[in-house]
Amino acid sequence: MKKLFAATVVMANCFFGSAQSSDIKKPECIAPAKPGGGFDLTCRVAQGGIGDQFGNPMQVTFMPGGIGAVAITLFNTTRTDDPNAIVAFSSGSLLNIATGKYGEWTENDVRFLATVGADFGAVIVRSDSEFKTLDDLMNKVKADESSLAIGAGGSVGSQDWMKAALLLKSVERDPRKMIYVAYDGGGDALTGLLGGSIDVYTGDIGEMTAHLDTGELRVLAVMSPDRLPEPFADIPTTKELGYDAEWTIMRGFYMGKNVSDDAYEAWAAAFKEAYGTEEFAKIQHDKGLLPLNIAGKDLDENVKERIKKLRAIAKEAGLIE
Template identity: 65%
Template sequence: MTFAKTASALLLTSFLVSPAFAQEIDRPECVAPAKPGGGFDLTCRIAQQGLEKQFDGPMQVTFMPGGIGAVAINLFNTTRTDDPNAIVAFSSGSLLNMATGKYGQWGAGDVRFLATAGTDYGAVIVRDDSPYKTLKDVMDALKENPGGVVMGAGGSVGSQDWMKAAILMKSEDLDPRQMRYVAFDGGGDAIAGLLGGSIQVYTGDVGEMVSHLGTGEMRILAAMSDERLPAPFADIPTAKEAGYDAVWPIVRGYYMGKNVPDEAYNKWVEAFQAAYKTDEWAALVKDKGLLPLDLSGKEMDADMKKRVERMTGIAKEAGLIQ
């Protein structure tokens, strides 16, 4: 082989083994698969602020609304499947969508679950001037007329936010199919709908309410947790306290494309593990209204896939899937 051919072969080889992903994560990005203002936004902000010391440059937050995560998971299974720079925010609702086939052909085996941001809980939220002053007021109105209260959240029928409302109704032996439910594309849109009067009750998340506390716009009637949450939510009663067996824990975290190489994946894992050990991370998670849950890497990936498996069983029992 001539020198020219050898050089050409080496050059071609360098292009083939020099992937679009550099060995260094030089353009960290967190994709929030919804519009600004909801839980995915909150999850990305935790990564953006909590990992700022782990990377040389600032982390970009990109909003990618559509199908409560469907557009994002499709993109990361097609053109960005091996992107080493990007992580995608997800929640238990995303896991439920995987379990019920809401993402089409893409499921839990089509992503690499990376790390958790923390845990959150469902919440029953109304506008500050709402006639519903307590959760009992809402439940009494639903018992009188299940379709008379306009409920809504960032997800379609069968989604996580719909399940919160359905669990509340089931706690009083009401049929969730009689519920008047308005679906929005993410928590930000649902909050706008609540404030604009399109819905009367929003079954959202406790964590996304942190920035709204004390604004005089909305009130949390109940948290869907087993016990009262720590400050700044210590004064909020649980649904169980009010006499309703309605609990909905939420995990918030990040995944990557399934073809991201181990070296890049492990660098992200190391970044999260380093952040977990800092007081700054703990304070950030608390400030965002979450409780600590520090899982990453293979352990976290296995845990999320087990959750999807359990949710699949629950969805079958509820008749959401065959």
């Protein structure tokens, strides 16, 4: 009986070892903003999706300041090796890194850990637009970058501006020459599109759900790496149409750059295990996120390559030196 008990303990340790680490005692998710925003949402997905895989419930801590600047500074000064804490980031955070808005801290000063879902950019026109396909639109752009008005809910250098800039770069045209109209938000940009103030809206596919059946808008392409599930399955991607203009609005987490490999891999394993559950998929859906499940080294490499590309575009557009 003693041998059987010992064998059972060993098997249990092997089973749970991939998602646990002796270093992780008090799992904590840092939302680098005030409660209620996207970073809060990101932490809540992790809090509900991972549950108590580390033996204790996950705590959510809010750390507003500089849209993530305060948090990344803390995790490069006093908490560089904290095994308990993960910090929420978004594509906006990556853009801030690329354009130097976090000061001296770069993508090499953190370890990107895992995603909890995503939204994706979309190229949207009115249903009565002369542009029936993305090729129609891009042929117009190739002929003259300033021949149409592109608008979105963000200023020059924002995520939405970057989507338009990527489209122009994909056909070797200068983003500085495009006519870009900045709105206060996506709702205002859609109003501008429907009213004829702009020709194209570079928005998010997630916000199109309520508009697909109205007959007022046409989504020419989604800026995702692969086709999305219903209700977007019939919409082609920019990639499959031959344009290198992907924009993933990623939500995920990073850890301090000096965290142990043991703790990092344990967190990554916890997310990978959660990805395979119906519970996690439901939380993603309920929070308005589309599936994007990447963890560990694959994500770290993906994000760092993404930031390099953003930095190059920002430099060419004159946003940074």
